[in-house]
Amino acid sequence: MGLNLRLALALAAALFALAACVTDLNPEGGWSGPVEDGEFLYIGSKDGRMVRVARSTGALDQTWTYPAGEDDDLGEIYGTPAISNGVIYGSAFRCNGNDCEGEVFAAHIETGRSAWAAGPVAVKSRLVGAVGVGASTLVVGTSAIDGKDTPGGYLLGLDPTADAGRDLSAQVSRREKWRIPLDGAVWGGVAVAGDVAYFGTLGGTLYAVDLADSDSYTGSPAGRVLWTYDVGGAISGTPHVTGTNVYVGSFSNELLKLNLAYREQNPTGKTLDPSLEWSFDTGEWIWAEPLLVEGVVYVANLPGQVYALSADTGQPQWQTPAEVGKEIVGQPAIFESNRGPALAVASGEKDVAVVVLSSGQVSGELNTRDHGIKSAPLVIGDVIFVHTDSGQFRQYQAGTLSLLKCIEAKGSGKSCD
């Protein structure tokens, strides 16, 4: 066999092998953050299940998992789940190329059993962002459904009500209440405030959608869109809503503050046409949800620069001297360290940086032993909880930043020390 032929065959084989083993097309297990309810913390694990950890012992509760079957899993869970009225809601998906199967689930936090008799709601789409829970509607942002080109995504309004004691024949097939076509996929979470859902799309539009059950929307779900705002870049994070203000970062590198109070209201009393109050350019993409504490907005851009801005004016009060990590995706959390109030900023590369709230100086870190974290840290009292991208659930003492416990939040829940 000639040298050229052998080389050409080797090239072809190598290319095929590369195509066969490359994983870039498929998600890698999600980055769900923990959520608290009483004695337990609930996490979307790396093996595609909802699991829970007892706060008192820091151990995985082996008696509770959703779904319960050993061979069952939901797929990749990115969004932090939401708990409402004793039910935990969330979404997950799995893909083979662009062929994606998503599920929206609801499980009783007492039993771990599905709150919906027919099980999860199947949506042939990537369900990346966290679900939002309204008074009577569960909202989920999707990517394109069933591989269709347009629209780029939907907002689905689902009936979250548990099925117990209800006429199931009317419910199981009618869980979807409405769907609104969007200009792009929703990869960030949906924030719900005052029965209005706020979320952004990768198309760069911030949406406000009325969740109220009103006859005026019958037959025209798109009429629920109260307003849209073009932020000039893809929105991959969750908007931060407080009072009459919405803070949203995007791939335009800017953090925007929109004021909803300035404008006219529709007949149901909801604000229309938000007004831009200020914008601040961080020089890089913003993914993480900003945090508002006592009149100061804290925002981290994707490469890891953290800024403190006056919520009134948008003027910077400080910025970290250098980038504190890489791929900052999770919202920073505030806690009380030995050196006063501080921000915990989780890095997708490794560790959680500790930034002094008053000065922006980095005073230390929660050492994760090279495990990256893209989910938001959770602070309860003097304990900081982080879920690493590799599936470890680590607990730190807030004052001393020392590790209290580390377990694998998957499988048997063994210690990772």
Place this chain on the structure above:
Amino acid sequence: MEFIGVLWNELLMRPMINSLALLADVLFDNFGLSIIVFTILIRIVLIPLTVRQTRSMKKMQELQPRLKSLQERYKDKGPAEKRKLSSETMKLYKEAGVNPIGCLGPLVIQMPIWFGLYRSILRTMPPTPEGLANLSASFYSWNPAISNVPINSKFLGIDLVDFVQGAPLPWNYALPVLVGVTMFLQQKMTMGNQVATSPQQAQTNQIMLWMLPIMFGFFTFQFPAGLAVYILFSNIVGVIIQYYVGGKQPVVLFGRAFLGSAEAREKSLAGASASAAPAAALVEESELEENDEDGQSENVHRQDRRRGNRKRSGNARRRSRRR
């Protein structure tokens, strides 16, 4: 290892990702057009290497009979003679001014481009949240295309990051077929009107001509559609370049000649029918040879002896002239 990763990233991946994104930005936010224009640019840059490869292949082709003769001479000899065969072979290459691995240069250079492009397409239009979070680090700060992320991955109804087998009809079948057909055409033109000088070479030529395109056609089902578009247009541009580099030679397909002047087409047809019989005979001979323990083809022997004699007498003439 980490150093190699940094080199790979900085010298290949980042330039490719930025070029593709920038081209998409300029070309109406169309990543399909970006891949096509990128392919054309890459092929243009590689033209000097393509020319070198063509020449190198020609020279190697010319050396085949002499190499064969050398191999025959040292067949079934001891290790000392085998070493002598190596030195004689190298001497032959040196005399002819051929670098035996010179013809591999363009292939070796194209390999990382293929691998790099494969990764770049997936990284520029990441279908996963991890990929999107990772993407900003790949962009140069001056690249205006960064604000257009996520880049539209649709082209002619195909999602360029999806596997070809997942593309809508007819593209899921058309792309592999087109890749196979254009690769066959390119192989055909690269080989030109080469006449095999040995049964082994005749077989190799046949495999190169048929097997590679068929293999690639099948592999294409597993590729992201963007890579299939790259290979397809790389083949098409390759065919065009080969046509000009090869002196506008006609292509003979299924007994008919295409391209080139009318006169050249007639010549090619006549040449093809004349060479068809010996080529077939060579392949047949090779099959016979495989069944024959002695395995020596008289035809090749005769050719080699004739060429060896010609070479020796030529050398003698040159020596006498020098004297």
